[in-house]
Amino acid sequence: MDELKEKYKNKNVLITGGLGFLGSNIAHKLVEYGANVTIIDALLSFYGGNKFNISGIENKVQVIIGDIRDFRLTEKTIEGKDIIFNLAAQVSYIDSINIPLDDLDINCKGHLIVLDACRHRNPDARLIFSSSRMVLGELLYSPVTEDHPTEPLSIYGIHKLTGEKYYQTYHKTYGLKTVVLRITNPYGIRQQMKHSKYSLVGWFLRQAMEDKTIQIFGDGKQLRDYIYVDDIVTAFLKAGISDKAIGQIYNIGLGKSSQFLEMVKTVLKVAGKGKIECVPWPKNYEKIETGSFEMSMEKAKKDLKWFPRIELEEGIKRMCEYYKKFKQFYW
């Protein structure tokens, strides 16, 4: 941690999507480390951007309400930045089914603009991209390593894969210093709690806290790798300063999968409220869900010296405390 603090002190860091779940948690840590933080966020409705997410550091960061798809704005914003965490995104694979063109526009065009601007105006910046396990599609072996074939089953997965290829190609062809982090199932404080379209941990926690009945699709036996946001933040920060990481892709997860049903039970236990009901899978979900999921974190552990630590129950406890306090800003 001391090494991170030292390396980030006085660094100029840009976080796109910095009012969202992952971006804002990164911002809090960077402010603690003494970095000069700039946030750009479009605050699109229904997505994760929330001004309360930077509560406590709002006077220590520069916030630009704007869209990375705005080429001129992005060109100006990336200049002089040492490290750019690129988290602006449409984050629901469910929505990608219904609004594939918006998903394309946000998840591809925006990143292409950031990269092309950096190629011309800031070729030395470190660029860290937030990708997803959804690039993989049907799993051929387990645990999944970074070189597993990528045959996505959703538009969301395709566009995340396109994003990965942008970062990889701008590294290989133009020498940009890019890193791709492929995140499993993230959860934690500052995530949106308004709908169920992404991060079911959060949605279920809200339902449990409201003493509602949580619907589970199928038997709930599928394995998922749930990773708490603080561990993800550390992965981003380490990726942002590691020379070894340049041009690489890393799996970022806890490295230990839980049954879906177990996750829900933990949520109920922590909340001390709520009920479970099992129902059949809805039609649209079934073909996209990829069955059980276990991912290897060996590469990130080796290259980044990154070791995820926060177990599911502990993570949900932290979330529950946070949302008890700040419910009115998220409900």
Place this chain on the structure above:
Amino acid sequence: MDELKEKYKNKNVLITGGLGFLGSNIAHKLVEYGANVTIIDALLSFYGGNKFNISGIENKVQVIIGDIRDFRLTEKTIEGKDIIFNLAAQVSYIDSINIPLDDLDINCKGHLIVLDACRHRNPDARLIFSSSRMVLGELLYSPVTEDHPTEPLSIYGIHKLTGEKYYQTYHKTYGLKTVVLRITNPYGIRQQMKHSKYSLVGWFLRQAMEDKTIQIFGDGKQLRDYIYVDDIVTAFLKAGISDKAIGQIYNIGLGKSSQFLEMVKTVLKVAGKGKIECVPWPKNYEKIETGSFEMSMEKAKKDLKWFPRIELEEGIKRMCEYYKKFKQFYW
């Protein structure tokens, strides 16, 4: 051939980009086979669309001057079609470096619109997509089979790969009947002859016919698989009616590579004019060129019973005759 004629007779066929090089050649063959052909083409400047390309069949096809990125138009146009050959594209990897956003818009958005329109309004149509060897990137083995890793080195290659994934995913997830053809180095009659940004065979032929000096980058020893358009047309037509092809990707090339220099010498020989000069590689090209290139056609031969026949010299002869006659429409 008789089987193709029988199968295409009275079929409703749509060709996007149908005034371009490959599209118009497909249109000519389909009219011969008695299909009801509709062409949609945006006639974007600098690309391959050319009204003269349908000279002789202009009264036998329906032509819509319009863009597949126009959602409403595309929705109307795909209705009732049995087979859709989807060839609308930005086709220069050189341009993709300078105008990555246009490349994204044309080569991704347009195809996503066609597929999504078919998903909702014409789920039984056969959809054939024209992809490229440029999806591959650095070659790990040779000859290249369809399951070779895809790590493109250009934006053009990334977006063609994204296109492939769209077609594959709309098949796997929504059951659409899609086929991807991954074309090597196409050449032939009806290709544009105005600039050197794609299909160097055509550009060199023009220079030779004008008795100019042809510049070759490097030693010209890299291998390329040049495939004549008539063989490609047959591959498209076979892919459009084969049940086995649904959901598949096929390499489409001659299956026999020639040295680049040999191609240029053949062009000079056929034209009976022109000179060769060797110069070093320009900076931008070098990192994208993938060295020698040999591709296996075994899968297409086996599944589609497709056997490319036209040797390089024969193909260039046919081109030379065509452009001697119709120069004024292409120069």
